[in-house]
Amino acid sequence: MQHRRRDFLKLLSLMAAAGLLPAGAARAEEWNKAAFGSKKLDELMKLLGAGAPQQSDLVALIGPEIAENGAVVPLEVESKLLDTESIAILIEKNPNILAGIFTIPSGTLPDIQTRVKMAETCNVYALATAGGKRYFAVKEIKVTLGGCGG
Numbered sequence: 001m002q003h004r005r006r007d008f009l010k011l012l013s014l015m016a017a018a019g020l021l022p023a024g025a026a027r028a029e030e031w032n033k034a035a036f037g038s039k040k041l042d043e044l045m046k047l048l049g050a051g052a053p054q055q056s057d058l059v060a061l062i063g064p065e066i067a068e069n070g071a072v073v074p075l076e077v078e079s080k081l082l083d084t085e086s087i088a089i090l091i092e093k094n095p096n097i098l099a100g101i102f103t104i105p106s107g108t109l110p111d112i113q114t115r116v117k118m119a120e121t122c123n124v125y126a127l128a129t130a131g132g133k134r135y136f137a138v139k140e141i142k143v144t145l146g147g148c149g150g
Helices: 002-017 041-047
Strands: 059-062 073-079 084-091 098-103 111-116 122-130 133-143
Touching: 059 122, 059 133, 073 084, 073 122, 073 133, 084 111, 098 111
Parallel strands: none
Antiparallel strands: 059 073, 073 111, 084 098, 084 122, 122 133
């Protein structure tokens, strides 16, 4: 897997050097360093400009009830909000709460799947932005030690 990622990045660099990609396309977007370093949920919400997001049934967070391996926890977030602009995943008790922000290009399906690392049992939030407003779904995921399932 590591080789495929490295090969892909090399390909992007070569395409940019050959002028096949617009300037800056092979470069990662500027990221919100303060948000990714945030240690408190309310502080993170302010840094994301979320204020007080509203819980919504139009945002679905799908993940296991019990994660037997906290190093690899599969998550899926689906948004049925019209014109979803972004989806963020927040893990309440991780050292850094913000696990990722995904920009949803216009006209694409707002459905992401990823794997995250969880330090301990806690609430996981999916925060979707649509029309300048923020909506969330929350799910408690139990992390067991040693993979014993209990």
